Amino acid sequence: MHVHELNPKKTLVAVIIFVLIIIIGFLTLKKPRFTYKLSPEQTLQLLHDEEALFHPYKLVEVLNKKNNNVVLIDIRDRFTYGQGHIPGAENISAYDLTDMKNIEHLKELQDANMTVVLYGNDQLQANGPWMWFRQVGFDNVKILLGGYGYYATHKNSLALTINDTSYLKGTPKYDYAKVASNVSAAGNSQKTSSKKPVVIRRKKKAAVAAGGC
Amino acid sequence: MGPLIPNGIISGDWNFVIALLLGIAFGFILEASGFSSSRNIVGVFYGYNFVVLRVFFTAVIVAMVGFLYFDYFGWLDLDKIFILPTYLSPMIAGSVIMGFGFVLGGFCPGTSYTAIAIGKIDGLVFSIGLFLGIFIFSEIFPLFKDFYYSGYLGNVTLSDVTGIPAAWFAFAFTIIALAAFWITMLIEKRVRKNIKEYKF
Amino acid sequence: MNRNYFILTVLMLVLATGTLFLKQEPKRKQIKPEDLLYEIIQPTRYVTTDQIARIIIEKDPTLELVDVRDAKSYDQFALPNAINIPTDSLLSPNYQDYFGIPGMKVVFYSNDDILADQAWVLTRRMGINETYVMKGGLNHWIETIIQPKEPPEDAPYTAFEQYQFRKGAQMYFTGAKVDNTSQKKKKVIVKRRKKETAVAGGC
Numbered sequence: 001m002h003v004h005e006l007n008p009k010k011t012l013v014a015v016i017i018f019v020l021i022i023i024i025g026f027l028t029l030k031k032p033r034f035t036y037k038l039s040p041e042q043t044l045q046l047l048h049d050e051e052a053l054f055h056p057y058k059l060v061e062v063l064n065k066k067n068n069n070v071v072l073i074d075i076r077d078r079f080t081y082g083q084g085h086i087p088g089a090e091n092i093s094a095y096d097l098t099d100m101k102n103i104e105h106l107k108e109l110q111d112a113n114m115t116v117v118l119y120g121n122d123q124l125q126a127n128g129p130w131m132w133f134r135q136v137g138f139d140n141v142k143i144l145l146g147g148y149g150y151y152a153t154h155k156n157s158l159a160l161t162i163n164d165t166s167y168l169k170g171t172p173k174y175d176y177a178k179v180a181s182n183v184s185a186a187g188n189s190q191k192t193s194s195k196k197p198v199v200i201r202r203k204k205k206a207a208v209a210a211g212g213c
Numbered sequence: 214m215g216p217l218i219p220n221g222i223i224s225g226d227w228n229f230v231i232a233l234l235l236g237i238a239f240g241f242i243l244e245a246s247g248f249s250s251s252r253n254i255v256g257v258f259y260g261y262n263f264v265v266l267r268v269f270f271t272a273v274i275v276a277m278v279g280f281l282y283f284d285y286f287g288w289l290d291l292d293k294i295f296i297l298p299t300y301l302s303p304m305i306a307g308s309v310i311m312g313f314g315f316v317l318g319g320f321c322p323g324t325s326y327t328a329i330a331i332g333k334i335d336g337l338v339f340s341i342g343l344f345l346g347i348f349i350f351s352e353i354f355p356l357f358k359d360f361y362y363s364g365y366l367g368n369v370t371l372s373d374v375t376g377i378p379a380a381w382f383a384f385a386f387t388i389i390a391l392a393a394f395w396i397t398m399l400i401e402k403r404v405r406k407n408i409k410e411y412k413f
Numbered sequence: 414m415n416r417n418y419f420i421l422t423v424l425m426l427v428l429a430t431g432t433l434f435l436k437q438e439p440k441r442k443q444i445k446p447e448d449l450l451y452e453i454i455q456p457t458r459y460v461t462t463d464q465i466a467r468i469i470i471e472k473d474p475t476l477e478l479v480d481v482r483d484a485k486s487y488d489q490f491a492l493p494n495a496i497n498i499p500t501d502s503l504l505s506p507n508y509q510d511y512f513g514i515p516g517m518k519v520v521f522y523s524n525d526d527i528l529a530d531q532a533w534v535l536t537r538r539m540g541i542n543e544t545y546v547m548k549g550g551l552n553h554w555i556e557t558i559i560q561p562k563e564p565p566e567d568a569p570y571t572a573f574e575q576y577q578f579r580k581g582a583q584m585y586f587t588g589a590k591v592d593n594t595s596q597k598k599k600k601v602i603v604k605r606r607k608k609e610t611a612v613a614g615g616c
Contacts, residue, residue, distance in 0.1 A: 011271075012417050015424055018275060022428070025286040034446035040504050040535055047500065047531055094454040098447060124526050124548075128453030131534045136446050169527040173552045176490035180559050180587055274425060281432040292442075380432040387429035391422050398418075 033098075037137030046134055054117045054142040056150055057162040062117075063087060070115045075129055076148070086119070086151055094120075094129055106133075110140050119144035119151075123169055145169070240327055249327040251319025251335055258316045260404040263397035270390040277383045291379075301364035318342070442540045449538055458533055459548040460520060462557045463575065466582040469493055477517045481532045482524060492522065492554070493586075500532050504539075510605045512541040522547035522554075558582050 038046065046052055061067035063086075072089035074081050081091040092102050109116055116138070120126040123145055130143040144151070146167030154161050161167070246268045247253045256262025283289040315321055320328060320339045328336025354361070372379045452458070468476045469492070478495035480487045487497040498508045500523075512519060519536075521529035521544065529546045536544050547554075556562075561579035564572040 009417060012421060015275075015421055018279065019424060019428065022279070022282050025282060025288065029286055032445065036443065036446060036538075040539065043535060043538075044501055044504065097454075098450055124530055127527055127530050128534055129450070131531060132446070132450045132453055135449075135538070169525050170523065172486070172524045174555045176551055176555060179555055180490065274429070278425075278428050278432055281435060282428075285435045380435060383432050384429045387425060391425060394418075394422070 034136045036135050038135045043131065043135055046131075052130075052134065052142055054115075054144045055162075056144065056146050056154065056167060057158055057160075059086065059144075059151065060158045063158075069113070070117055071109055072117050072119065072144075074148070075118055075120050075126055080121070084148075084152065086148065089119070094125075097129060106138060106141075110138055114140065116141045117144050118142070120147050122147040122149050123167075239323070240330070243324055244327045244330065248324040249331050249333065249336070251328070251333075254321070254324060255316055255319045260400050261408055263401055266397060267394060270393060274383070274387045274390045277386065281380055281383055296368040296370055298368050299364075299366040300362065301366060303361050303363060306360075443538055444540050449534070452537055453534065458530075458544070458546050459526075460545045461548055462554045463578065463582075465492070465520060465522075465547055465554075466558050466586070467578070470582060470585055475517050477511070477514070477519045479511070479519055479521050479532075480523070481521050481528050486524075490551070492551075495522075498532075500528055500535075503532055503535055512536060512544075514605065517543065519544045520547055521545070523550050525550040525552050558586060 058067075062070045062072065072086055074085050074089045074091045075094045075097070076085075076091075077093045077095075078091060081089075081093075085091065096102055106116065116133075118126045118130050118133070118141060120129075123143065124147075126143050126147060130141060133141040150161075150167045151158075154164075165171075243249065247264055248268070253262055254265050257265050280289060280291060280294075284291040311321070318325075318339050320336060322343055325336045325339040325343065329340060350357075366374075370379070371377070371382055465476075465478075469478075476494075478492050480491050480495045480497045481500045481503070482497075483499050484497055487495075491497065496511060498511065502508060519541070521532045523529040523532075526546055526548050529550060533544055533546045549557075558579055561576055561583060564576055
């Protein structure tokens, strides 16, 4: 008999400590405040979703109270909001978006099937917060195309903007290749792009350190 | 070392200190488990002492189950753990050779050093042979080179290959290990009845 | 038999069974939503067309321009040395090696800045560091670098300085110099992240 076989209590103590560590792990396991409800792939699809966008001409219905299901939220700071905002818009500065009371407010709106429209000075300012809200599961959040800037210049003719496409983003304003080559006096078009072979390589597991017995 | 160095909490210079501490702990456990005695170790092959099997299986199942829990708690990222690249056929050949060495010499490399630490002559001789073997292998390595690098599968795990979640492997292995503990206990009892003199 | 061993066996079995019930969520390296929002509301990710022009002219090797438009637009016109990763293929494993190269700064651009910004949000969520967005995109690039407008007379001194720079950049990018004819198709030097080499170890 070896001495260790006489004392299985030590093993028991060790295993109980192990179990305790795991119990501590379960107790300290925090439920995260936000989790991603959309996978990255779903987020990519969202970007093509016309339903997630809010066109400026639809503001007409909201402003003359025909459509009461829409809540406008101005994510610019309080000062800019004070200088001018879309009538009826609430102000939640981007910096306060995750405040407990604001998130609860947004949850209430979501439960009440209200549509939330975020806007900033331009589309870009609201783009990040809009994508973020969509990713953490607020599927009622839309983005106002053109932002406040477009609204401010077309305030009085919003209904007419249904045929306007100037607020739509993502379209080239110029024929780049042509413009870039026209400027040069000699007319030498210098195209700086070229086909390159895409080498498919697999990501390896990150090497940390080796171990052995 | 773990999350500390890649995240810049401590500098890479600490690697050796941490390695030293881990080495001391490992050697301590080996000696404390009685691995410095070749009689203890080869007992597995003769059926009178299964301490090797118990220690290693316990280590494996505790680590395996523990890692799965730690990964769940977010204390550890299993994706970042180093996985030894698999070379299938050389690994099989290597383990056969290792097994022969084990039963003939009575030590594995690590335990031979713990044997030296407590002043065992057989451990010392084993270690000298160990380095001699390493030297000879390095000299004639070009002959084995093709075989040495054959059957490369990459840094794969069983779950990668089979698609079965790691938890199922951990569960299956725990059952196997626990069953082995009880069965070997019975074998040990039977064999020991016939042994008159038994000391370490 | 020993009672202690029995307890141990049962304990270990319970623990192992417990692992089967742990939620096996698909593991992905992502930053926390709170952190993502925090970074979204910072304007630090935007770089101006002037900055990009300067970096390209200075041939800064740490710049990695990523064109997130579709392949057709990329073939027609792209910034020098830009690589093409359409937003829809952003998550494709083929392109992952382009991100996270230590020391490299990834700058997204598109026709304007929305698509690039969306690519930024996605890659940032996936935990990729050192990514930026070229504000205004190619539309603004044309307006500022390719066809710079002369500032009015009463503009501050800095505006003229900027205009001077843009005029120079325009010459650089439009190839007004004659000696550029020979290299119509420039080879794109693609830098990819090096694979970490595994430190092998044994027993």
